[in-house]
Amino acid sequence: MLRILLLLPIFGAIAVALLPGSNLRFIRLVALIVAASTLAFAWELVSLFDTSLPGVQLFETHVWNPRVGSAFSLGVDGFSLPMVLLATLLTLIAVLASSSIVKRAKGYYILILLLESAMLGVFMARDWSLFYVFWELTLIPLFFLIDRWGGQNRNKAALNFVLYTMGGSVFMLLAILLLYDANPNHSFDMTAMALGAHGLSQEAQVLIFLGLLIGFGVKMPVFPLHGWLPLAHVEAPSPVSILLSGILLKMGSYGLIRAVEALPLAAVALQGWLAALALFSLIYGGILAWRQRDLKAMVAYSSISHMGVVLLGIASLNQAGLTGAVMQMVAHGLVAGALFLLIGLLYERTHTRDIADYSSLVRVMPRFAFFTVLALVAAVGFPGTAGFIAELHAMIGGFARFGAWVVLLSIGVLISAAYAFRTVGRLFTGPVREDMRLIPDLSRAEFAAASVLSAGILLLGVFPAPALALMAASVNRLSRIVGS
Secondary structure (H helix, E strand, C coil): CHHHHHHHHHHHHHHHHHCCCCCHHHHHHHHHHHHHHHHHHHHHHHHHCCCCCCCCEEEEEEEEECCCCEEEEEEECCCHHHHHHHHHHHHHHHHHCCCCCCCCHHHHHHHHHHHHHHHHHHHHECEHHHHHHHHHHCHHHHHHHHHHHCCCCHHHHHHHHHHHHHHHHHHHHHHHHHHHHHCCCCCCEHHHHHHHHCCCCHHHHHHHHHHHHHHHHHHCCCCCCCCCHHHHHHHCCHHHHHHHHHHHHHHHHHHHHHHHHHCHHHHHHCHHHHHHHHHHHHHHHHHHHHCCCEHHHHHHHHHHHHHHHHHHHHHHCCHHHHHHHHHHHHHHHHHHHHHHHHHHHHHHHHCCCEHHHCCCHHHHCHHHHHHHHHHHHHHHCCCCCHHHHHHHHHHHHHHHHHHHHHHHHHHHHHHHHHHHHHHHHHHHCCCCCHHHCCCCCCCHHHHHHHHHHHHHHHHHHHCCHHHHHHHHHHHHHHHHHCCC
16 A cells, blocks of 8 residues: 555656656646546545554565665654655645746656655655655755755755755665664664664663754754755745745754664663754744744745654653644644745735735735735734644643743744734835736635644644544654653
8 A cells, every 4th residue: 555655656757758848738637637537546544554553554564675674664663654644645736836837848847746756655665665756856856956946046055955954864874874783683674773783882872863963953953053044945846945945944853753773872872862853943033033024035945943842742752742743743734835835825826925015915815815924924823723723732741741841832822923014014014015016816726725734733733633643653653652
């Protein structure tokens, strides 16, 4: 089942490659069908997933090199299945939002589908060597998507992104090799390597964990490894920004959860430092977002703040905190996806992202205004949205572990509220500008894409029980491993 899911976007990319390049509408239709089919197949996995079991399910493995101990192993659990569902959903949204791509459209859709396959491979891999291969494969389509279809400084943004990620990957690779050496069976299987690592001393585990933290911290990103993020988001096409913020950042936090699972002594030893890093990133990202005039830069810096909540939840190492971390990963994916979708659509109509250039768009674009206000309110963590459920769990878990220091999370929420409501005020109040009276509102396809993401934000906020049940068994298992 997982192999079919992994191959569907690849077969779709091949089908798009065989189409005539002049037929843009047919190329886009095929890409939409493939993305929708992949999403439907991913949701079919939910019916086969037993939420009461904490271990890996739907597991399959095919040995690559028995002498080295590498295998093509796939499986999902309560941490990876939500990310698989999120990745397939946001890929479909990104394809829907790509109507403005008319130059080299065939190459664009091929790269989007190949990127989806690589992202799914990261979340489904149960072999560290396979995980690393998929991790690096995401760089190739992303580099070309930013470099070929990005903004004015796209070459610098693409190069920055690749250099930062590859630099972090060097440390991650060294840490994986040390884990491999610690495994007496010399296998890259995640479960086997975790069992081998549990026998290491705390000092050895800390050393390996720091290597993984650098590699995963670049992708999350956390301060001070975030330098690539604002430029990449600003210069990337908006559909690519949806995937970059909605999914690629989650690869880093997902990898960090796997690192905690393999190296529990190191996670406990570095718990305070991880929390400090999380709280600093949370405040730092919020302040920088508050200072931005460019809407995409504001959302990019806010992602640093929101991923700080994820890191705080992971650092708490207890059931509530880990639940909050995974829920925040899903919530931020939906919220950031909605914001980049809407900002991209606004930029296509006005060719500006400067917040000072807008006023009273609610009279001109009422549907756009509704979805934007909802996304900004959800970014703050307002009750009734997915962000509230996530931040509440992270706050409870953090308070149980770190006490009053978690008040900094509340300060971060207040900063988020400050720039969110400032944005609402500048976009939707005041007199209508003459040059923006004739801006068209959302089309039917755009309305559908925004509605799907908004529905997800509200459903997870009002009825979070199914999502919490999906991850509960795996969260409980990890909290027991780290002794919380």
